[in-house]
Amino acid sequence: MTYRLLEVQKSVLSKNAGLARDLRQRFADSGTFVVNLLSSPGAGKTTLLEETLRRLAPTHRAAALVGDQATDNDSLRLARAGVPVRQITTGAECRLDALMVGKALQDWLLADYDLLCIENVGNLICPAEYDLGEDLRVTLMSVTEGEDKPLKYPLAFNTAHTVIINKVDLALATGFDRAAARANIERVHPGVQVIELSARSGQGVDEWVQLIEERSSAKRAAPASV
């Protein structure tokens, strides 16, 4: 039974890889810079994206996709930033996949957008296995979750281009051991970029927004090939 399940999963992941390749080509053709944001439930993805989109909306043509098992709370929150937002309700599935993203974007003219932020389902396991054709995969952990999360969910941290440590305004109150957390991240993904910030207080958000600005400008300037 387990063997059969593994075989089917392997085949699902290989189909996903093909669809993700197609998406990546579409994003290259349109010059759209795509961010895929992963974290546990409640680590602060939506608050960070709200703040990111609010800051970038005046100068960037931005949009967002939001994955959730149920409810459209997050898409309503993101829409407050004044950018187009589409909800993907995943039902029983614990992650977004390239097919869901492709369907959600079917009637969008991607050339109209410089930046697409994808908020994945709150989960540190399943989303890490699915490529969505993104340029930047960001795994976010909050100081309230404990320092060992990179060791316990290695794939999410190992496949991330950037790791964000969020809620640093609560570091003292929670007794967060910053050095231990950074050492654990470095252990599962040597050399990965780490940004410490608080989406709520704004501390450190400049560095994150600047990263998106630089990377999305660089993509628009590059020739459309992957």
Add this chain to the structure above:
Amino acid sequence: MTYRLLEVQKSVLSKNAGLARDLRQRFADSGTFVVNLLSSPGAGKTTLLEETLRRLAPTHRAAALVGDQATDNDSLRLARAGVPVRQITTGAECRLDALMVGKALQDWLLADYDLLCIENVGNLICPAEYDLGEDLRVTLMSVTEGEDKPLKYPLAFNTAHTVIINKVDLALATGFDRAAARANIERVHPGVQVIELSARSGQGVDEWVQLIEERSSAKRAAPASV
């Protein structure tokens, strides 16, 4: 593809239901009260179990199983309470299932234990689908995760016998809206018991420990049939 995956999943879940029924019978025969603890990563399962086992170890013959994708950090932490602890490393799987639990208990004489606490993999989605033969399923959320988690992960809250709101010592610092959280829990699972506590400060832990004591005594007193 998705259809085939769903069919295989259905068959996996139905196999799990049979194995869980067998486990439930074994736990009834041995009079062992079994708790299955579910939450997001970092919501405080291990800290709460450490405190629970520390308090109950002098008067109860207790043991623990700990599921994690990787690392044995949590089983080392729980072993400090002085009770037998076995680690289940789930690898690619995002949850424990009845087969894993049965294998982990294979060489244990269950009649030696009044209480078995199972710490599931940190995930609010997959573990909710798998019955482990437990007497008490507890879903734990922390105030740092936000009030909407019950709406976003309805199955985890709907299948719980008891919901714990943890880290109430951080409620003020995080701006936690207690009334909204309780209303959301009530909405997905009307009438479910809710315990508010802080595993770190000890506030409210008495009520939780008392619940375990009462329920495990009642099970030992009951005739061994299910």
